[in-house]
Amino acid sequence: MTTLNSIAGQLDGQAIELPSWAFGNSGTRFKVFATPGTPRTIQEKLADAAQVHGVTGLAPKVALHIPWDKVDDYSALREFAGDLGVALGTINSNTFQDDAYKFGSLTHADAAIRQQAIDHHFECIDIMHATGSQDLKIWLADGTNYPGQGDMRGRQDRLADSLEQIYARLGSEQRLVLEYKFFEPAFYHTDVPDWGTSYAQVAALGDKAMVCLDTGHHAPGTNIEFIVMQLLRLGKLGSFDFNSRFYADDDLIVGAADPFQLFRIMVEVVRGGGYGPANQDGSSPVAFMLDQCHNVEDKIPGQIRSVLNVQEMTARALLVDRAALDAAQTAGDVLGANGILMDAFYTDVRGDLAAWREGRGLPADPLAAYAASGYQAQIAADRVGGTQSSWGA
Ligand code: PSV
Ligand code: MN
Ligand code: MN
Numbered sequence: 001m002t003t004l005n006s007i008a009g010q011l012d013g014q015a016i017e018l019p020s021w022a023f024g025n026s027g028t029r030f031k032v033f034a035t036p037g038t039p040r041t042i043q044e045k046l047a048d049a050a051q052v053h054g055v056t057g058l059a060p061k062v063a064l065h066i067p068w069d070k071v072d073d074y075s076a077l078r079e080f081a082g083d084l085g086v087a088l089g090t091i092n093s094n095t096f097q098d099d100a101y102k103f104g105s106l107t108h109a110d111a112a113i114r115q116q117a118i119d120h121h122f123e124c125i126d127i128m129h130a131t132g133s134q135d136l137k138i139w140l141a142d143g144t145n146y147p148g149q150g151d152m153r154g155r156q157d158r159l160a161d162s163l164e165q166i167y168a169r170l171g172s173e174q175r176l177v178l179e180y181k182f183f184e185p186a187f188y189h190t191d192v193p194d195w196g197t198s199y200a201q202v203a204a205l206g207d208k209a210m211v212c213l214d215t216g217h218h219a220p221g222t223n224i225e226f227i228v229m230q231l232l233r234l235g236k237l238g239s240f241d242f243n244s245r246f247y248a249d250d251d252l253i254v255g256a257a258d259p260f261q262l263f264r265i266m267v268e269v270v271r272g273g274g275y276g277p278a279n280q281d282g283s284s285p286v287a288f289m290l291d292q293c294h295n296v297e298d299k300i301p302g303q304i305r306s307v308l309n310v311q312e313m314t315a316r317a318l319l320v321d322r323a324a325l326d327a328a329q330t331a332g333d334v335l336g337a338n339g340i341l342m343d344a345f346y347t348d349v350r351g352d353l354a355a356w357r358e359g360r361g362l363p364a365d366p367l368a369a370y371a372a373s374g375y376q377a378q379i380a381a382d383r384v385g386g387t388q389s390s391w392g393a
Contacts, residue, residue, distance in 0.1 A: 002344075004352035007318040008083065011356060013277060014314060016242075016307045017061040017089040017289040018039040023048045025302070026293035033296065037379035042069040043080055044383065045142050048300050050084035051375055055366035057349075057357070059308040061089030063289055064131070065197035068094065068125055072128035088131040090177075090239070090289060093124045096141035096185070104142040105157035106162035114162060121166040128174055135239060135287060136170070136329050137212055138163075139179040143186025154192050159205060167205040177287075178202050179212035182219055184249060195227050199236055210238025214291055215254070215265070216245040220357040232272030232286075241291035241308060251293040253302060255309030262309065265343050298376065304366050312349055319344040 020188035023036050023045040039045040041379075046062055053059040062081065070078050081088050084317035095105035103109070105117035112349045124136055143160075144150040167176055180198040183190055191196050195211055211231050218224055231237035244250065255262040269275045274286040289312065294302040321340055328337035354364040363369035370376075 002319045002321055003313060004319065004347075004349055004356070007315065007320060008352075008356055010276070011311065011315060011362040012351075012360075014058060014311060015060050016058050016310050017063050017287065018049045018052060018303055018307075019063045019065070019289065020045045020049070020060050021065055021091075022290065022292050022303055024068075027295050035299065037376060037383050038299070039379075040383060041069060044379075045069075045294060046077075046081050046084055046086060048361055048379070049303070050081075050086050051300050051370060052303045053364055053374075054084055055369045056304060056307050056311075056372075057360060057362045058311055059303070061087050063092060063137075064088060064127075064133075065092040066120075066127060073365075076125050088133055090137050090287065091124045091128050091131065091133045092137045092139070093121050095120060095230065096139075101141070103150070104155065104191070106138075107142045107159045109150075109154070109158070112202060114215065118162050118165050122169055123306060125166070125169050125171070125174065125318045127368055129171065134173060134208065134313055135175050135177050137179060137239065138166075139181065139214075140192055141185050142189070143190035145186060145188050146247070147188060149188070152189055152191075156197075159191055160201060163201055163209070166271075166382050168210055170208055174208065175238060176202070176205070176209045177212040178209065179214055179241065180215035181214065181249065193389070195231060199231070199234065200240075202236060211236050212239045212241060213237065213361075214241035214243070214249075215261075216241075216243045216249045216291075220247075223248055224261065225268040228265055228268040228274075229272055232268070232274050237272075237286050239287035239289055241289055242306070243290065251291065253292060253294075253297075253306050253309065254290060255304040255306070255313060259309070259313065259343060262313040262317055266310075267341070267344075268314045270314075270315055270317045270320070271322075275317075275363075300376065301367055301370060304370060308353075310364065311353065315349045316344050316347055316354060317350070319332060319347055322368045 023039050025032050025034055027033055039048055040231045049062045078088050095101050100113050100116055108114040178198045178201055180192045180194050182193045183260050198211045202211055214222060242254040244254050246257050276285055325337055325340045328340055358364050
């Protein structure tokens with residue numbers, strides 16, 4: 001049996017990017033609950049994200065959503081983040097909140113609106129140069145609600161053309177990741193509904209275009225780890241948006257709804273070479289990001305819980321005795337092979353990870369350390385007045 005000691009080194013350097021929007025108020029279409037201390041600016045969101053990194057050592061980057069996190073000077077924002085001990089990460093474009101995009105953005109039949117959406121992505125690439133970000137993440141709300149409403153083929157062709165123009169603007173170190181989602185906000189057809197469509201679109205672009213897999217964007221019962229395996233096999237898994245779901249795109253804390261699924265995903269990530277330091281040819285490994293909203297729980301502890309969940313399942317995945325598993329699989333030992341996987345899954349790594357943290361100057365219990373820090377009371381007292389930032393604001 002592999003012990004945590006033998007894989008501890010592989011946990012060093014694990015980085016899970018936090019979404020800036022997880023720190024703002026969010027809710028459902030019924031109610032957005034205000035929480036005392038909610039950031040009013042992107043600078044305050046960065047300060048909160050730095051708290052998560054400070055107690056876990058796992059979250060050195062923060063993803064921005066444009067225009068939610070729009071500022072005048074991105075180089076200054078980069079410096080501000082650096083002073084807090086974090087860096088700016090993925091830039092997320094947003095073509096889902098303007099009236100102009102009611103019938104689509106990069107797929108729109110009207111050339112002027114399509115150009116507006118392309119120009120927005122050019123602006124995002126300019127921002128990436130200033131922030132030092134590697135990835136431009138594109139998620140499109142494009143789709144239709146009724147059969148016959150749009151020409152699905154024409155929309156796919158226009159999407160390919162739009163992406164080609166955006167791709168051509170990328171710097172040599174920059175990547176484009178295309179996120180898929182099977183439904184919502186469109187309910188009849190979505191223009192990038194599945195990994196196959198995303199793969200087909202990015203494969204036509206080139207090496208710097210990859211697929212983004214959001215764990216909440218699949219139909220119930222989908223074998224997500226199979227998709228992870230296939231995309232890694234094809235060299236096209238660029239990034240994860242981690243979260244968990246019970247029903248639709250719930251955006252709950254990763255690993256909360258189905259820890260076993262997170263484990264199975266991480267097993268395939270490790271198996272497929274998607275985990276670890278940058279590849280020797282300089283290409284990046286898979287980027288791990290959270291895409292969550294905290295509707296009723298405190299946001300900073302919610303993010304701390306999330307990155308710890310990812311670390312725990314990564315550790316358990318690294319504990320899988322690969323040689324024994326290969327042998328059992330080859331021998332057709334069905335229950336033996338399954339037992340080897342389950343042994344790793346059922347290993348409680350929490351005590352060992354607390355020791356791992358202490359060995360690196362981090363608190364053994366990050367949630368307790370955050371609670372004891374007084375930060376939550378401080379921001380609740382300080383951040384009065386102004387407009388609390390919320391999802392989409
Ligand atoms: C869409 O549901 C999505 O997962 C995309 O990643 C967006 O950018 C994000 O949510 C916004 O929260
Ligand atoms: Mn997402
Ligand atoms: Mn989503």
